[in-house]
Amino acid sequence: MILLATIIISVTSCAQLNKSIVKASAFYTVRTPGTIPVDDAGQPLAMQLNKVYNLFLEVKDSSLEWIKAWTGDKVFNLIPIAVKGRSAVIGKKRAGGKEIVMTAGEGNFLVQLELSPNNTYQKAPQALKQDDVLLQGKWKGKPFYYKIPTVTELASPEYQ
DSSP states (O other): OHHHHHHHHHHHHHHHHHHHEEEEEEEEEEEOOSSOOBOTTSOBOOOOOEEEEEEEEEESOTTOEEEEEEETTEEEEEEEEEOSSSEEEEEEBTTTOOEEEEEOOTTOEEEEEEEEEOOSOOOOSSOOOTTOEEEEEEETTEEEEEEEOOEEEBOOGGGO
């Protein structure tokens, strides 16, 4: 009986959390270094591309705490930024150039989460596909995970 009560409370907490996050979208841009390294013969060396991730969430509860995120085998710290107003221009899709705008519903809030590389290895607590982003946070003092299944590539700022 106690086990059943615990399961019901846990499921109710998760259901309430799922209602707190209305919509979540993940985006990245590819940044290349300004100086291209070359070998002794002047031939360009392999460039290391840098993906810069930004997440936008529509939430009902602005008290959600954000801890870290995983994508692939990389761990990121999260930098939450409150979006002023009910809509935000995210950027343009790399494929097709369509502008992406996210608008919060009445009474909801937009939050931007910048992902900052953690430079440590920590396996994600849940199985992830290649494009998944897994968020870890706290809601009312209880830890939670939220998975965003797709990431959209945005055109680099120099091409917008």
